[in-house]
Amino acid sequence: MDISKRFNPKEIEDKWYRFWEEKGYFSGRVNPEKEPYSIVIPPPNVTGILHMGHALNNTIQDILIRYQRMRGREALWIPGTDHAGIATQNIVEKEIARQGLRRQDLGRDRFLKRVWEWKEEYGSTIIHQLKKLGVSCDWSRTRFTMDNEYSYAVREVFVRLYNKGLIYRGNYIINWCPRCQTALSDEEAPHREIEGFLYYIRYPLKKAGIRSSRSAKRNFKRVGLYGDYIVVATTRPETMLGDTAVAVNPRDARYRQLIGETLILPLINRQITIIADNIVDKEFGTGAVKVTPAHDPNDYLLAKKHKLDFINIMHPDGSLNDNAGDYKGMDRFQARKVILDDLKRNNLLERVEPHRLSAGHCYRCNTIIEPYLSRQWFVKMKPLAKPAIDVVRKGKIRFYPVRWKKVYLNWMENIQDWCISRQIWWGHRLPVYYCRDCQRESAEALADSLPTLEMTKSTGGRDSSVGSDGVIVSTSTPANCPVCGSGDIYQEEDVLDTWFSSWLWPFATFYWPRSDYSMDGSSPMSDLSYFYPTSALVTAPEILFFWVARMIMAGIEFMGDIPFRDVYIHGTVRDISGRKMSKSLGNAIDPLEIISEYGADALRFCLASSASQGDLFLAKEKFEMGRNFANKIWNAARFVLMNLEPSETMGDLCASFKENDLRLIDRWVLSRFYSMLKEVNRYLDDYRFSEAANLMYAFFWHEFCDWYLEIAKNNLRQKSTQLIMYKVLEKMLRILHPFIPFITEEIWHLLPHARESVMIQRWPHVQDEMIDKDMESQVGLLFEIIKTIRNLRSQIELKPERKAVVSIYLHAKARQQLIRENSDLIVNLGRLESLEVLGVSGRPQGTISSTTGEADIYLHFSGLVDINKERNRIKERRLGLDKMVKVKEQRLKNTEFVKKAPPPVVAKEREDVKKLKDESERLEKMLRELH
């Protein structure tokens, strides 16, 4: 047979991927005969390009899917992409910016057309890249979160929640990204520490000369033109332009006399009042807080409570507006500088301290978030969260590793309402319409526009604006106002948060709210009812709140059932120094580069074997391990196939096979295989991929290749050897297939059998009757002896080509038979001329010696033996043994131990002592015999 010496992944990967696709192996269809197993892919952004995180995430899913498919489940993996509102819009905006255009120049419709064109052209990049990985998604079901049917599901959900009173609209402080010019949810504005400053600013009192107490004196001094003042501390001095009060703690003696007094807000000369509230921390700063209701969430609440004015000083792009007086038109950070200069000039900046603070950052463009008062839409989360907490707490949904359960519950129990409106164009437009005629009659008419409200008096509570005043919510565009019949209707400009569509993914991908959809049209049940709830969700920790938690809520709310049973959360991919792998840091390893250099199998295997409990620390060299393993498998297969009789087929081999033909080593390798398989099964069912991968690796390489195949070289003409080599290889291909699908398929087709693909084979059964631990330990002794001989050889630097003569004394008579029967094995692997089994103990002339736990081994040596070296070696070993004996004897002397430890543990301890002592005595004897 002509098989290349090296495995060359490039030549075969595309071929087999096409083969699987053409055969339709990836498709999952309703099949009442089979138990379903389904996974929905975490849909990558249409803007996405494959990175290591994707590679890891999808490798794991593919392992699960292929494994379950082989176990006889109807496996379905639904792929798709996410429209990624802000990210995609940003890309297309950048594109048109090269032509000097802003999206506003094109207008909404033309801009959206451009985005769709972009999507058509580049949107499936990541899909093609995923295929390179070998993933077995059912591509005929590929979904996009802005597909027509999907969009309908989104509107349906909005309407249902609105009608239930769970969606409301109102003016609140939200996270505003001045660069993207949209609101963001709390999750989209992660806090990051920044090195900033705390600025202490003097606010003069209108009525000078008030002293509250002696202790306060240093806080009140005369400054320039102004009278006495109060000092406030802030990290964002520019917001002072929007201040409408200063707050102090009512129990703060320093300021008690000043409560209710009026201050002159510097630079803008507005009169503001000193108010008292318990939320003010006396210890922080000066104990006096400037209150900026329109630009700080705390101040907002304070202002509601104290009925203060809300002054918005900023345009949506972060520049200051008309309310900012002389600073109007400046960018917020530029304004900060100028304001600080002006304050300094007026002797109003008391001091500046370095101050570390954490601020929200836009998760799309990393711009510092501005807390911004604007009219937005929200989902009330508490009612949705409650049942979603229950299902996790009761274990209906299980997290792997389990610690994520706590993280989930902690977040869910403190959940805040979800801001779902975005001031961008690419996305699902809110199914909200306004009737102009009704609005005209409404007192709140002016407030529907984008968040440009400049100054409003405080309004009522959080729910004040729900469902009133010309608002129509409907899945389809209404022709007339259902209240007044007017046709003067327009749709809400805002679109929904991308995650407002993603959270429906586990059922909207099955065409929910339709309940009758099935892919092949003639199924006895719908896809949704067959495949939902899905079996497992595999994802990264970053999107636990964004996505996983919300899917659980949506599943329960709209399907009445959990969306998945298991959640497996894998680690984050980092570089070798622990930094998160990212394009911007320049430390990313491109999976496609790894594939082309080492092969997709190498990539997959390395990722799987690195995917233990924590994060993954990767360096390019690490993938060599996978490549080497693939090559090892390749060559082992080559060896096995080269040594099968050309005409042999599996059937011929089996037919000529008799149980008693099996040699000890044959039974050993089978026993080891099934022992390993048993554990692999357990690990896979427990989402412990690295353990499963490493077990297979160790067995294949260090047991099957290093021992079995090496021994087989001397029995190649025996049918049983050929059969067992073949059998183990064949079974290994099956169980390795989910991890390394390409090479296993390639080798599969080189096997002399007729079955068309390894991918659709059954996962092997554990044959318990083949597992024999006692026999394994007998073989273990044989290996020990061989290793000891090799060790002795290397000590006297005996060249490999020189055959040695060895005598063995077995301490247990029963083992003599074992050694005699398998002496050929020791002779061959020990490179011996002959092996003698001694009847009595004692050192033969001209030998060097060593022991295993059960045998004394003497290697005949004609050269000069360095007696001292030999003696030291034996002594050292004895020392070690005696130390262990001491520890164990001490343990046995302890009556508590003997009384309380379980009998088998005590028995084993006794046995160990006996064995160790024996060995020690034999070493002692060897020592005596040396002279």
Added chain:
RNA sequence: GGGCUCAUAGCUCAGCUGGUUAGAGCGUCACGUUGACAUCGUGAAGGUCAGAGGUUCGAGUCCUCUUGGGCCCACCA
């Protein structure tokens, strides 16, 4: 400020519900073209399991504290 997590060989990590002579891969050193594989083989060196207490007959494994990393959440201006 709250929570989670980690600290085991030079590096990256295993070590499951406490009882091994503490393992693997990579790296290092020595030897090697034995009829698959140098992307290989054989052998070796290398660890007081971060530190201190405690629970227990027994702790790398459980508890507390200390030290040092990492991550997440949070409305300290």
